[in-house]
Amino acid sequence: MKNLLFLFLIFSVSNITAQSFRTVSVLDSADSKPIANAKILTGSSVLYTNEDGKVLIPEQIKNIEISAPWYGQKKISALSSPIYLNPLFKEIEEVVVTNIDLKNLFKNIIDTYSTVYYSNPSLYTGTVKQKSFVDGKIAHLLVADVNVWSRFNYFNFNAGNDTDSFFNIGLNDIKFYKTIKLDEKYPFASVPNLLPKDFIGTFYMNYQIVGMLNTLKDLKIKTSLLYENAGIQKLRFESERNDQFEIKFTGFLTYNKNDRAIVNLNVVIDQNFAQSEKVSKTGEPYTSNTTKAEVFFDFYKRNNQYLPSLITVMGEGYSESKTMKVPFKAYQEIKLEKFSEGSKRGLKKKIDLSKSFIENIPDKDINETKTLLSAQEQKFIDAKS
Template sequence: MKHISFLFLLFSAFLTAQKLQVVDAENGKPIANARIILINQLVYTNEDGFAPVNENSKDFEVSASGFKKVNVKNFSSIIKLQPAFKDIEEVKIINVDIKKIIEDLHKNYNKRYFDKPSLYDITFKSKGFNNNNLIFMVIAEAKLWSKSNSYNFRDGYKKNYDEILQIQLNNVKYKKDNLKGIFNVKTNEFEHASMGDYFFSFEIYRLLANMNTKNSKITGRLISEDNDTQVIYVKVQSERGIDVSGEITYNKIDKVITLYNLIYQQENFPIYKKTNKDGVEFDYQLGNASVLFDFYKKDGIYIPASKKVTGEKFFIIHDGKKDERSFSTEIVYNTFTKSNKKGLESKVDFNKSIWDNVPVKEDKEATILLSKEEQEFINQK
């Protein structure tokens, strides 16, 4: 499975953090997006397999898709993971009724994942590209409160967003844009689906909707298995011009998807018109979007670890010019606590761009690992 790199940000407890690297035990290659669960924190490795971890850290878990999970008793600068799954031979490929799994999860979602009020410290990162050039980046520490960890359609349609999810921006560590000369595609819209994108339950609903389209073709195949854990290949072809494909990791005992990584191919979806905030109409062509959700089990309950959406080959057509837009938005849920409070005192107004909100200032240090591209963009005059 293709690994997707994340940004890692640790809070004040990690001021003396050391670079810990996670590598493949068989070939020594770095493992990107390896998850490290510490006592009160959760982080991921970057594209080079590195993550900042306090050298006094003990008894933590390291895992990555396709590798055996390890429990580390004492800090080590290099952690080696063994491949976990034995791929099923092609002649023994087993078909899976993936629609039945998705229907069951949709029906019983709140029984399978934690569904009570929750408070998280998160790392929030967003990037935008125009014709393959990075034009916008923001990295922030924030708090995220969720009433049920799932999307409520009734409140969404009524735009009662604060009843679903609240975000408090604490420290905007980096925010830079280079939008001069770029056609403004921002609209006044914040549809309920934009709020739904924060939740895996909404993604399950969306996948099931594609499965239920007329004459859709659905494929599910078991491609590897290790004890109670299965890796299943998924493909859905619909007449709407949208094809969905990718892999999920499924716990067949708990009946829970723990890792979801699917790509929506949408180039054949018809071009449609949009209007920006200045009232200028333009043509918009959908591209491909990759959706990733990662969960882990803590004290017997499944809670979110990370979420990432990337998009490429989205085209803006205006005044005879065609620009290609790409983007990525990701959240790492660094901490989790059950919440009895009804939300946050200071919160983002979702009726405008999240980054137009004024962040709360907190005296909280952080260590951030930037990629080479990100660092070069920040250093631009």
């Protein structure tokens, strides 16, 4: 591998039908604040709360299991709202750990990846969400049903030039779609966004881990133990800065010592090297600079192996021309709500990963199904353009 495989984000420009459902709020028991991306296992599907801590759950579902990275797990036999989760600790008291070698832990994860994590052909149904902000204001929102096919459930470096052979996305109903037209004063060719091809690597946790190991080959990682109980560890880490590429990693992870598995991983990448040259609609040259990126992976256990259920990517930075400097932020998530065994053939109907999701929508028809937007997102959709 000639190039370091860390995340350089350069930006370009479930259905619940025919059934009754209930809006359920998941809150922090200590302060009653909403818990975003709390995971709800229903037995047949995986659901997550939105930014406001709310989720739609079919009424007929009775037994659910709820968890979140910094909270205790709760099992419920009958739906109620709100549901409170207890934080694992009131304050993060950092304890520096000298006997946990995070690099070695990461290497062991890579060595055993195909046995700890499900590695046969898989088909997922779920949703994709893209959201962009320009100068602090939301400028783009897309929510769509998707199918995701993965041949291995890990990034295949041997076929890195032919990602279509192990990763496909099929775009189904468009639930919400709105993009504002930027004024000519903004130095953007279009609203900053992520291309599907940028998501290929970030879809797979092993890609991110290998990238960090390559970047930090001769550098140290400070690791702190925040919590441990029954073999479950909550770890915080912070790497030294790679001065050559001006990049540094910090983050959190949940590690199951019994299964030797990372259950969830949050990585924040501070970087000053991700820059691209662009030309605005008026022909004015400008640069797009990504200064910070963040990825999150969440898994759940099924038949003694782990399956992915949520992957999020966020990047922020600024675009700069001769006359102005404008901040931007772009966010993308894929929620994998249902899993089934797949084949080695991939999807018949799949999008072109080199084009944006919007370019892959032939007619821009919106077929809204029951989807719970956050209050901010709903306000954006309802506002007159």
